[in-house]
Amino acid sequence: MAPKRGKAKVAPETESGDDSDEYRKKRDRNNLAVKRSRIKSKQKTQETVNRVTQLKSENTVLEEKVKNLTKELGFLKELFLAHAGSAGDASKFEGIDLQKLLSDPSDGASTSNS
Amino acid sequence: MAPKRGKAKVAPETESGDDSDEYRKKRDRNNLAVKRSRIKSKQKTQETVNRVTQLKSENTVLEEKVKNLTKELGFLKELFLAHAGSAGDASKFEGIDLQKLLSDPSDGASTSNS
DNA sequence: CTTAATTGCGCAATGG
């Protein structure tokens, strides 16, 4: 539908003069409702924007955690393997499958969750 | 400023008839601009909403990672301490400060990052 | 049916 010019004078055609009071009251009420609705809408939008900021922040923290945990884990694994290897006794850990244990399950490839 | 009734007929008061053409052209162009602007605005809002969804998702993945890493780390630490303790030789790891190493630096309490 | 909330739209003021 193109631009659409003329628009006014299409409503209070039925009656006028007497019910004009009623008409205005209705219009005023609606205008207030519109105002309320738009304020509410803007608030919601703003909250969404804030939520993005908050989530970004949480994400940064979590990424830092993952980084640190991964680093520490890598360190322990190295130490683990070095010890088991140099001492020539991998059996000290009672047949634990180090290969599997020391691979990296941290990328959520598992289906087994508690 | 309260409700504010009457509003129409306050603009093309200067001239009329001749420049009416120009007036309408202007109005039409502005109406298009308004439409464009509002579409753009809605798109931006929608993108923000989508961003929230995306970030929530990323967050879930990261939390899962932290959970898995923490679990694995805990397991390795236990194994580590058990071995060092039962065998009575904590020195096998060349004086490494297990207390410090095995505490948990994953909660970003440190100021020293590589 | 009555009222409040939403929504699309045009007008005008204002920003750039």
Added chain:
DNA sequence: TCCATTGCGCAATTAA
């Protein structure tokens, strides 16, 4: 001067 943005009112539609 032109276009973009924004506050505001009107009316149609939707939801209570």
